[in-house]
Amino acid sequence: MTTRRLTSLASAAVLATLLVPAATTPTSAAPTDSRQAAARTSLTFTVQDCEGCVVQLMQARETLDADVVHTWASRKKEVAGGKVTFRMAPRRTNGMSVTVRAPWEGHTGYATTVAFRYNGERVGDEVTLEEAVTKRRASACWEGTRRRNVTIPLVVEEVEVDGVHGRVPGSIAFVPETLSWLNPMRRVHEGVLGSQDVNICR
Numbered sequence: 001m002t003t004r005r006l007t008s009l010a011s012a013a014v015l016a017t018l019l020v021p022a023a024t025t026p027t028s029a030a031p032t033d034s035r036q037a038a039a040r041t042s043l044t045f046t047v048q049d050c051e052g053c054v055v056q057l058m059q060a061r062e063t064l065d066a067d068v069v070h071t072w073a074s075r076k077k078e079v080a081g082g083k084v085t086f087r088m089a090p091r092r093t094n095g096m097s098v099t100v101r102a103p104w105e106g107h108t109g110y111a112t113t114v115a116f117r118y119n120g121e122r123v124g125d126e127v128t129l130e131e132a133v134t135k136r137r138a139s140a141c142w143e144g145t146r147r148r149n150v151t152i153p154l155v156v157e158e159v160e161v162d163g164v165h166g167r168v169p170g171s172i173a174f175v176p177e178t179l180s181w182l183n184p185m186r187r188v189h190e191g192v193l194g195s196q197d198v199n200i201c202r
Contacts, residue, residue: 041093043150044085050156053079054101057086060198061095071198093144095182095201098173104158106168110194113140114154115174117181118191125178129157132174132191140193141201143180153177161192170194 047053057074072092077084098114105112115138118127132155153176161170172192182201186193 039089040087041090041145041148041150042085042087043093043152044083045079045152045154046083047079047154047156048082050079050102051082052103053156055079055084055086056099057088057092057096058099058198059092059094059096060200062200062202069200073198090144090146090148093142093150096142096144097140097195097199097201098142098154099195100154100156100171100173102156102158102171104169105171107164108161108168108170108194109164110196112156112171112173113193113195113199115140115188115191115193116142116179117185118174118178118188119185121178123178123180127174127176127178129155129172132172133159135188135191137185138174138188138191138193139181139183139185140195140199141182141184143182152179159190159192161189 043057045055054076055078056076059070059072061070062068074086074088077086099111100114101112115132115135117123117139118132118135119137120135121127155172155174155176157172159170159172160167163170170192172190174191174193184202186199
């Protein structure tokens, strides 16, 4: 593996408020406005040295009987001015995965996916790049949050990977402090987690 670049993402959250037009009866509109205003979560990823990186959020959860998988995806957003912000309902964060497409990546055949937890790590454990590249399993699934403002640091590193037509530049992406996570734990190669389909979280 050839290391080419280390990028740290430090996120700062901003508050989003959803305004609903007032109904004809103010007393009936107020509870609706209050619920709508509270039902938003903002994630702001501040990104150094990753201008042009494209980030997307996805969610795929099984129903209790496992017969139906509900999916959701944000629109893709490009890092500009060192940051990118997403706003969504808090329930969308439960079982969320995050993909990052860096400008330096070649034809990898998969989407680089953030590892929220590597094997052997507990919530709150710090993870360095040197540790991450030794890992063999990881979770792409974040347990989520009900908070309205969230900060999630991220590390993105340029590495060489096996692509569709040989060795190409790729990326490793992970949180430097292990977050609450969901199954499954997937196999990774030298810490690199890649997805060719949505990650179904349990």
